Amino acid sequence: MVHFSAEEKAAITGLWGKVHVEEAGGEALGRLLVVYPWTQRFFDNFGNLSSASAIMGNPKVKAHGKKVLTSFGEAIKNMDNLKGSFAKLSELHCDKLHVDPENFRLLGNVLVIILASHFGKEFTPEVQAAWQKLVAGVATALAHKYH
């Protein structure tokens, strides 16, 4: 079980309050598909993913990114019980979506990079470390029910 100190929780929620979830979600998913093109394998029905600009502007990518990041936001409210919070989604990603958990780690790191680009100097090494712990915890929680 991952334990977050009071400082780590503050670092995470402090930044999260300033994040535009819809915009950041689309950007995170978009960058995942651009930087790691093999991740497009899960999104055959998303239409035009033929270039970086097509991907970043794709309305389905934006919508799905928003969905994913909104779910992430719910997890932030339950940082002391990530496995419980993500139990159902974990089953879904294994049984129905068949997503290799490595992809959760890739997306988590892309999210960290986006936060860095949005927050610059505010994204100190200590803040980054708290967020790395969170994205690792979320990735592990989403993989927990895999069988």
Add this chain to the structure above:
Amino acid sequence: MVLSPADKTNVKSTWGKIGGHAGEYGGEALESRTFASFPTTKTYFPHFDLSHGSAQVKAHGKKVADALTNAVAHMDDLPGALSALSDLHAYKLRVDPVNFKLLSHCLLVTLACHHPAEFTPAVHASLDKFFSAVSTVLTSKYR
């Protein structure tokens, strides 16, 4: 995985914009970020003072940054340009390959923090590929 002409342009252009800050980014941010987020990486530096602001860490960050600057200048022949470093990592340092991904990630975070405008999705992709290519060369003689 191959670096396309566009990738090479993106990397050269971004690295050019970093200018004289490469060393600073190397030490202050890379090691600070890598050691803070991924404490297991510290096991390779038992001989270093790892406290905040350590001169050893700054110097080492500059060393890494200078090596990357050299790699950028020789992107058409990374195995050649990095041959000595490849030998060093294989036979002397033997840093587990997973750690190159951790450092590469923190390099991307550092660049994103300091140069958000340049750090477009396409540039992000090119840099990720470049660091991956460098990492591959540095671990190519491991076995």
